Amino acid sequence: MIRFENDYAEGAHPRILQRLIDTNEEQSPGYGMDEHCAKAREYIRKACDRENADVHFLVGGTQTNTTIISSILRPHQGAVAAITGHIADHETGAIEATGHKVLTLPSDNGKIKAGQVKELYDAHWNDAAHEHMVQPGLVYISHPTENGTTYSKSELEELSKVCRECDLPLFIDGARLGYGLVSEGSDLSLADLAKLCDVFYIGGTKLGAMFGEAVVIMNDHLKKDFRYMIKQKGGMLAKGRLLGIQFETLFEDSLYYDISKHAVEMAMMIREAFVDKGYSLRYDSKTNQQFPILPHEVLSKLGEKYSFSYWGKVDDGKSVVRFCTSWATKKENVERLIEDIRNL
Amino acid sequence: MIRFENDYAEGAHPRILQRLIDTNEEQSPGYGMDEHCAKAREYIRKACDRENADVHFLVGGTQTNTTIISSILRPHQGAVAAITGHIADHETGAIEATGHKVLTLPSDNGKIKAGQVKELYDAHWNDAAHEHMVQPGLVYISHPTENGTTYSKSELEELSKVCRECDLPLFIDGARLGYGLVSEGSDLSLADLAKLCDVFYIGGTKLGAMFGEAVVIMNDHLKKDFRYMIKQKGGMLAKGRLLGIQFETLFEDSLYYDISKHAVEMAMMIREAFVDKGYSLRYDSKTNQQFPILPHEVLSKLGEKYSFSYWGKVDDGKSVVRFCTSWATKKENVERLIEDIRNL
Amino acid sequence: MIRFENDYAEGAHPRILQRLIDTNEEQSPGYGMDEHCAKAREYIRKACDRENADVHFLVGGTQTNTTIISSILRPHQGAVAAITGHIADHETGAIEATGHKVLTLPSDNGKIKAGQVKELYDAHWNDAAHEHMVQPGLVYISHPTENGTTYSKSELEELSKVCRECDLPLFIDGARLGYGLVSEGSDLSLADLAKLCDVFYIGGTKLGAMFGEAVVIMNDHLKKDFRYMIKQKGGMLAKGRLLGIQFETLFEDSLYYDISKHAVEMAMMIREAFVDKGYSLRYDSKTNQQFPILPHEVLSKLGEKYSFSYWGKVDDGKSVVRFCTSWATKKENVERLIEDIRNL
Amino acid sequence: MIRFENDYAEGAHPRILQRLIDTNEEQSPGYGMDEHCAKAREYIRKACDRENADVHFLVGGTQTNTTIISSILRPHQGAVAAITGHIADHETGAIEATGHKVLTLPSDNGKIKAGQVKELYDAHWNDAAHEHMVQPGLVYISHPTENGTTYSKSELEELSKVCRECDLPLFIDGARLGYGLVSEGSDLSLADLAKLCDVFYIGGTKLGAMFGEAVVIMNDHLKKDFRYMIKQKGGMLAKGRLLGIQFETLFEDSLYYDISKHAVEMAMMIREAFVDKGYSLRYDSKTNQQFPILPHEVLSKLGEKYSFSYWGKVDDGKSVVRFCTSWATKKENVERLIEDIRNL
Structure with a gap:
């Protein structure tokens, strides 16, 4: 996970x-x-x-x-x-x-x-x-x-x-x-x-x-x-x-800024992947938290490999979730996630 | 007053x-x-x-x-x-x-x-x-x-x-x-x-x-x-x-009930007078507080003789106000108010 | 009482x-x-x-x-x-x-x-x-x-x-x-x-x-x-x-001072009666509260006719109690109390 | 220090x-x-x-x-x-x-x-x-x-x-x-x-x-x-x-007990040194805090090399202070302190 x-x-x-x-x-x-x-x-x-x-x-x-x-x-x-x-x-x-x-x-x-x-x-x-x-x-x-x-x-x-x-x-x-x-x-x-x-x-x-x-x-x-x-x-x-x-x-x-930049870069990559795939974002965040609105089957699928947090229901088919990055987020993990988003 | x-x-x-x-x-x-x-x-x-x-x-x-x-x-x-x-x-x-x-x-x-x-x-x-x-x-x-x-x-x-x-x-x-x-x-x-x-x-x-x-x-x-x-x-x-x-x-x-009844009777007379005159009520109150929605010129007019409390603005021309009764409300005062409402 | x-x-x-x-x-x-x-x-x-x-x-x-x-x-x-x-x-x-x-x-x-x-x-x-x-x-x-x-x-x-x-x-x-x-x-x-x-x-x-x-x-x-x-x-x-x-x-x-004076006068009469009888006072109060130290048998005796409040034990035989006066204290009641103290 | x-x-x-x-x-x-x-x-x-x-x-x-x-x-x-x-x-x-x-x-x-x-x-x-x-x-x-x-x-x-x-x-x-x-x-x-x-x-x-x-x-x-x-x-x-x-x-x-034992052993060595030198202890502590009563000139002397905390005045010439040990207390430091106490 x-x-x-x-x-x-x-x-x-x-x-x-x-x-x-x-x-x-x-x-x-x-x-x-x-x-x-x-x-x-x-x-x-x-x-x-x-x-x-x-x-x-x-x-x-x-x-x-x-x-x-x-x-x-x-x-x-x-x-x-x-x-x-x-x-x-x-x-x-x-x-x-x-x-x-x-x-x-x-x-x-x-x-x-x-x-x-x-x-x-x-x-x-x-x-x-x-x-x-x-x-x-x-x-x-x-x-x-x-x-x-x-x-x-x-x-x-x-x-x-x-x-x-x-x-x-x-x-x-x-x-x-x-x-x-x-x-x-x-x-x-x-x-x-x-x-x-x-x-x-x-x-x-x-x-x-x-x-x-x-x-x-x-x-x-x-x-x-x-x-x-x-x-x-x-x-x-x-x-x-x-x-x-x-x-x-x-x-x-x-250091404080370097850490922050890394996390934000990782988050923007995730954001872009969701947007490219056609998903909308609940909030227009340019920071380390991203809030895509995703169909429940997508959530199940991604949930097999990744943990993210539940934010709220949009309708019977879709919910908002939160993906966070930090100083510790590894680029290879983000790339794997992006790959998996593309392949949805 | x-x-x-x-x-x-x-x-x-x-x-x-x-x-x-x-x-x-x-x-x-x-x-x-x-x-x-x-x-x-x-x-x-x-x-x-x-x-x-x-x-x-x-x-x-x-x-x-x-x-x-x-x-x-x-x-x-x-x-x-x-x-x-x-x-x-x-x-x-x-x-x-x-x-x-x-x-x-x-x-x-x-x-x-x-x-x-x-x-x-x-x-x-x-x-x-x-x-x-x-x-x-x-x-x-x-x-x-x-x-x-x-x-x-x-x-x-x-x-x-x-x-x-x-x-x-x-x-x-x-x-x-x-x-x-x-x-x-x-x-x-x-x-x-x-x-x-x-x-x-x-x-x-x-x-x-x-x-x-x-x-x-x-x-x-x-x-x-x-x-x-x-x-x-x-x-x-x-x-x-x-x-x-x-x-x-x-x-x-x-006594507790008698006092309550008197006040409610007085309030219902006031309510009826406003309704008869065509004013609507903000809440459907059957108790001692009545909340008519009144044009500002009516408020000014009534305000010359009676005190009541301001409740909230409805639009540029109208506001909700509150009229209260109690054990002490005198029937003749209510009748004067009703008369004045009728004559608006 | x-x-x-x-x-x-x-x-x-x-x-x-x-x-x-x-x-x-x-x-x-x-x-x-x-x-x-x-x-x-x-x-x-x-x-x-x-x-x-x-x-x-x-x-x-x-x-x-x-x-x-x-x-x-x-x-x-x-x-x-x-x-x-x-x-x-x-x-x-x-x-x-x-x-x-x-x-x-x-x-x-x-x-x-x-x-x-x-x-x-x-x-x-x-x-x-x-x-x-x-x-x-x-x-x-x-x-x-x-x-x-x-x-x-x-x-x-x-x-x-x-x-x-x-x-x-x-x-x-x-x-x-x-x-x-x-x-x-x-x-x-x-x-x-x-x-x-x-x-x-x-x-x-x-x-x-x-x-x-x-x-x-x-x-x-x-x-x-x-x-x-x-x-x-x-x-x-x-x-x-x-x-x-x-x-x-x-x-x-x-009025505020008159009331106060009456109460204090009444209290000082009570104080004097206790002192005259040889009892000591726990505090040197010149106001409407008096705190005599009294033997328990005296407390029982006085307690038959008068209510006062218990303040604290002094030793096995004696306790401090409080007598209060106010605007409402009647002189005849104080006189009766004094009489009863004298006759202890 | x-x-x-x-x-x-x-x-x-x-x-x-x-x-x-x-x-x-x-x-x-x-x-x-x-x-x-x-x-x-x-x-x-x-x-x-x-x-x-x-x-x-x-x-x-x-x-x-x-x-x-x-x-x-x-x-x-x-x-x-x-x-x-x-x-x-x-x-x-x-x-x-x-x-x-x-x-x-x-x-x-x-x-x-x-x-x-x-x-x-x-x-x-x-x-x-x-x-x-x-x-x-x-x-x-x-x-x-x-x-x-x-x-x-x-x-x-x-x-x-x-x-x-x-x-x-x-x-x-x-x-x-x-x-x-x-x-x-x-x-x-x-x-x-x-x-x-x-x-x-x-x-x-x-x-x-x-x-x-x-x-x-x-x-x-x-x-x-x-x-x-x-x-x-x-x-x-x-x-x-x-x-x-x-x-x-x-x-x-x-580990929890081992750490505790080390600290207490160090404290008991300090205690003994003070007692041997004839100083009394404010509290009879068998644990990692020791409270010797020391003359002010001794406090000054020891204070040149060691930090300890002030606890309270006993009289014009003496005060209680506290010496603490912990997992980190080094035996050689305790031995230096003891040596210095002996040489007072």
């Missing part, structure tokens, strides 16, 4: 693994106060072109979203998100468990528009009974989205503008950030993100690290006491240096 | 006020352990035809909903409700503040159907990733709904059946319960409710009491330690006997 | 009851937006000599404490309180239920000292692992305390000074505030409180009102969105004007 | 590291549904002699404590713990953040006694106002404790008996479990723990793993839906197999 079901099926990128081996017997202070974390912070600040950014390392995505969001909101506030957003649908109510409603906006492709945020904001404040409703307190987007789509620079600029007008911090979930940054036609850099949002995180788990997410806080008001929040929410790794070592390796040179 | 904007514009029904006066200098133990509460519990158990029901008195509706729901759910569970449900939309995220998501079902008229609950339940358990999603943990309905509509006995029986099959406690928010029970064509009694749901509350604030809601718990599993929950959630009134006295008065004879 | 067990055994002071009767049929907007609330706010601001204070009305004490504290703290912060404080011990974990630890300080008589707060604050910030501990976020005191004791002006000034130095908002629980303000030797006024703390509340439930507490917020940073918090925590009474009417009556003239 | 400041200064035990290397390119399903986790579960069940135990893998200790405790308690319940317990003092209020109070018992050496639990339980239920107080809902102990001390089998049996009589689940925090199991004089096995408590966890982070804790649930009532809780609290690692691989390695043979 060749696995395309997710982007975390393997361990760590060989260079990261090697660095973990090389440093294994080093002795470091705990909780992220070591030199590897310091170095990694420095590299990330540089990559973001922001000397004053606060950088923190956490273990996983749900934990990171929960820690950031609950750190920002007051009790009567909620997080605005696309209805497809990870926090709205796939974190077992982690945000609600910290006391906050997720205020969802409709979305077909995972993205939300500046106009939608403005409208929700105005609707809240114009309602005579607004004190009886959850106040929008921040805006959450994912880039790329859960559907593989990405924001353009101008879309993000508009969103950022509206958020600042409405005094709503903008938080970008970058669990798969690299794949978005290197995708075809993307005009966004880390420095743009750092300029346009208040806080974001750079995903490691799905991009070469064994595990780990790097939180980057730009907005000074959101920096205070963030380490307390990490500890309380269970994200402060005792051996914090493990996270530092991994992000140090990813950002000391272009 | 004659007020039809809500059903809590005045104080208490004269008989309740008199009883509060008569008992004012009595000395009682606190926190609902007094004889008036005991008496009121007895009357309510009798009205429900359930000797083993647990009855508790709280001050207001949001508090009651929060206390009941957070008492039932485990941390990973949510409350299923219509998207129009009070807990979904008008309690400033009180349910989320106790850690729980409200899982909303679409509804045009405020009601949800047994089939919708079954579908949501099945969708959850059939999803391979269900552990990453909030588990449905109870079903919340309001009767009458926030839109004035009511469930028929057969509708409630179906809902109850599905809930029991799915092991989902059914909770009925009865903030305006009396108005539903006496409404034209209603075939539901308190005893039916007690048989078909696991817990419900009998609204007092909007039905003659100065304030107060009576929680009735039928399901033995939900009874344990409920008084701790009332205290923690701020609903345990020091002078609990004030609540006992009020419900004692409402249920020692037919 | 003559009840001295608490200060909420009766209904409302006759003048308040009369006002509720007089206004019963008035129609008002809901949720505290009515003219009675406006008037009551004005009177209270005047009594506090602070035109810019925000004044809100809630129903009960636990609810008020929870709403205020959870409105102020960030998730990693706790409320500093005496170990005897109501929030530490007698609210079923209501503060923890909103996510916050109560950081307790030892206290024999219910009071805490400025030095204790400073020490706890320094200990936190000097601990290398402070991020692994709950950060002190505000200071809670009660005046009078749960033990009937009171702060002097100089004690409160010191506490206030330390709190401001440490950037810790100071919150005073005034569930029995009046009894403290009028107690013998007290040199504190409402205006002093308003100057020295950031937020406090004026208890109504235990001082003549049927129910109700008036929150007074002085610190501008704590004012924002407080009404959202009241709604979410279940404290926003639909018929908010009931609270306005009661505080209007209490503060339109000297 | 030679580090004795904690037991997580290095990476992973070489055998674990090797296994991570060997399996790095394997493809597995996510979230702990892989074969390594299955194998590790099997080994642990066998080690506990309990075929029906549920075994889950989480990343870190605070997260594990929070997930277990919030999974068990109802909202009005609290966790009983020693005042020195990790959850009481060093997790930034993580338990309170899920809504629950930690009910602390005094302890000098980190342990609590069966009698203390019984007394607290009785005091709660005998208090007339118990509904106004947090109800004890489970008992938390750590073994070894934060102070290095351990429970004997008979002590644990008594505690277990009381907990079962009081219907209080007993939870053992085993962050350093191995060090306790192999300590001199210990008569407790994993099978004993499994029999005597309801849920416990086997620490990996401090005992050879790169990171990871294995939760073992024996009580059937506590098993339901635990994976939802792990996900919600941020502990469900995407690459769950990393945890499986580590615990598989630790428990496929005696």
Whole structure:
């Protein structure tokens, strides 16, 4: 069975693994106060072109979203998100468990528009009974989205503008950030993100690290006491240096981008094969996740050799599925898949 | 200005006020352990035809909903409700503040159907990733709904059946319960409710009491330690006997129903006047809230003499508004309003 | 049975009851937006000599404490309180239920000292692992305390000074505030409180009102969105004007103080009787609660005619009990009690 | 600088590291549904002699404590713990953040006694106002404790008996479990723990793993839906197999015990050296943490070459510090330390 079901099926990128081996017997202070974390912070600040950014390392995505969001909101506030957003649908109510409603906006492709945020904001404040409703307190987007789509620079600029007008911090979930940054036609850099949002995180788990997410806080008001929040929410790794070592390796040179490019190239090959064969795609993804709409007999056939994940039913004959690539996706496996698609 | 904007514009029904006066200098133990509460519990158990029901008195509706729901759910569970449900939309995220998501079902008229609950339940358990999603943990309905509509006995029986099959406690928010029970064509009694749901509350604030809601718990599993929950959630009134006295008065004879009938009669007169004049109604309400769709010039005109509440825009020329009646609505005021509607 | 067990055994002071009767049929907007609330706010601001204070009305004490504290703290912060404080011990974990630890300080008589707060604050910030501990976020005191004791002006000034130095908002629980303000030797006024703390509340439930507490917020940073918090925590009474009417009556003239004085006079008569008879007092209370240490046979004897509340065992032969007075305590009943104490 | 400041200064035990290397390119399903986790579960069940135990893998200790405790308690319940317990003092209020109070018992050496639990339980239920107080809902102990001390089998049996009589689940925090199991004089096995408590966890982070804790649930009532809780609290690692691989390695043979024995031997050598030199120990620890009381000039001297952690001041001249050992502690470093102690 060749696995395309997710982007975390393997361990760590060989260079990261090697660095973990090389440093294994080093002795470091705990909780992220070591030199590897310091170095990694420095590299990330540089990559973001922001000397004053606060950088923190956490273990996983749900934990990171929960820690950031609950750190920002007051009790009567909620997080605005696309209805497809990870926090709205796939974190077992982690945000609600910290006391906050997720205020969802409709979305077909995972993205939300500046106009939608403005409208929700105005609707809240114009309602005579607004004190009886959850106040929008921040805006959450994912880039790329859960559907593989990405924001353009101008879309993000508009969103950022509206958020600042409405005094709503903008938080970008970058669990798969690299794949978005290197995708075809993307005009966004880390420095743009750092300029346009208040806080974001750079995903490691799905991009070469064994595990780990790097939180980057730009907005000074959101920096205070963030380490307390990490500890309380269970994200402060005792051996914090493990996270530092991994992000140090990813950002000391272009490794993070190289990994991302490889995965995206593999995904585009798969995409092309499906399109060439006449299948349509549920979302127009230029990143490492592809969502072909396939007849059930095709799914059975491909399912004999490949694992992929079920996304949703289209009609009695067809469903959407997801194929994922990553740093570990082997070109020969992709070629075999393409061959099999051609021969369907 | 004659007020039809809500059903809590005045104080208490004269008989309740008199009883509060008569008992004012009595000395009682606190926190609902007094004889008036005991008496009121007895009357309510009798009205429900359930000797083993647990009855508790709280001050207001949001508090009651929060206390009941957070008492039932485990941390990973949510409350299923219509998207129009009070807990979904008008309690400033009180349910989320106790850690729980409200899982909303679409509804045009405020009601949800047994089939919708079954579908949501099945969708959850059939999803391979269900552990990453909030588990449905109870079903919340309001009767009458926030839109004035009511469930028929057969509708409630179906809902109850599905809930029991799915092991989902059914909770009925009865903030305006009396108005539903006496409404034209209603075939539901308190005893039916007690048989078909696991817990419900009998609204007092909007039905003659100065304030107060009576929680009735039928399901033995939900009874344990409920008084701790009332205290923690701020609903345990020091002078609990004030609540006992009020419900004692409402249920020692037919007062609760008499009050409800008067209000519904007044509402039906208003409804008829709008219909006769050719205006349509947004919801088919047979209870004390009426929702006519009116041209903006009519709203301006009526707004000179009467207060009512704004519900939502229909189009550039028309909006839905709400007219409410209560125990305190004076027939002569209704007649003046009707006269003014006729003369529009 | 003559009840001295608490200060909420009766209904409302006759003048308040009369006002509720007089206004019963008035129609008002809901949720505290009515003219009675406006008037009551004005009177209270005047009594506090602070035109810019925000004044809100809630129903009960636990609810008020929870709403205020959870409105102020960030998730990693706790409320500093005496170990005897109501929030530490007698609210079923209501503060923890909103996510916050109560950081307790030892206290024999219910009071805490400025030095204790400073020490706890320094200990936190000097601990290398402070991020692994709950950060002190505000200071809670009660005046009078749960033990009937009171702060002097100089004690409160010191506490206030330390709190401001440490950037810790100071919150005073005034569930029995009046009894403290009028107690013998007290040199504190409402205006002093308003100057020295950031937020406090004026208890109504235990001082003549049927129910109700008036929150007074002085610190501008704590004012924002407080009404959202009241709604979410279940404290926003639909018929908010009931609270306005009661505080209007209490503060339109000297009623609040008159009630307090009567109760304290009655309590001091009881105190004197016990002392004259040779019994000692557990706390040196000059307010409406008295805590004699009595032999068990005396408790049995007095218990035949009077109710009082059990406070704690001293040794095999003696226990502390509490006698409370209120606006409703009748002088003839106190005289009978005194007579019976003399005849022990 | 030679580090004795904690037991997580290095990476992973070489055998674990090797296994991570060997399996790095394997493809597995996510979230702990892989074969390594299955194998590790099997080994642990066998080690506990309990075929029906549920075994889950989480990343870190605070997260594990929070997930277990919030999974068990109802909202009005609290966790009983020693005042020195990790959850009481060093997790930034993580338990309170899920809504629950930690009910602390005094302890000098980190342990609590069966009698203390019984007394607290009785005091709660005998208090007339118990509904106004947090109800004890489970008992938390750590073994070894934060102070290095351990429970004997008979002590644990008594505690277990009381907990079962009081219907209080007993939870053992085993962050350093191995060090306790192999300590001199210990008569407790994993099978004993499994029999005597309801849920416990086997620490990996401090005992050879790169990171990871294995939760073992024996009580059937506590098993339901635990994976939802792990996900919600941020502990469900995407690459769950990393945890499986580590615990598989630790428990496929005696590695877990071998690691523990080495660390304890090293610690006992350090202990002996201090005692021989005439210094006393703050706690009588037979495990990997040692707490000598040392004059400040000795601390300065030793601090030039060795890192250790500060524990608390004894008097103006002396303080308690902590020396920790682990799998990674090198014998030659311990011998150098001992030499330096002798030469003091």
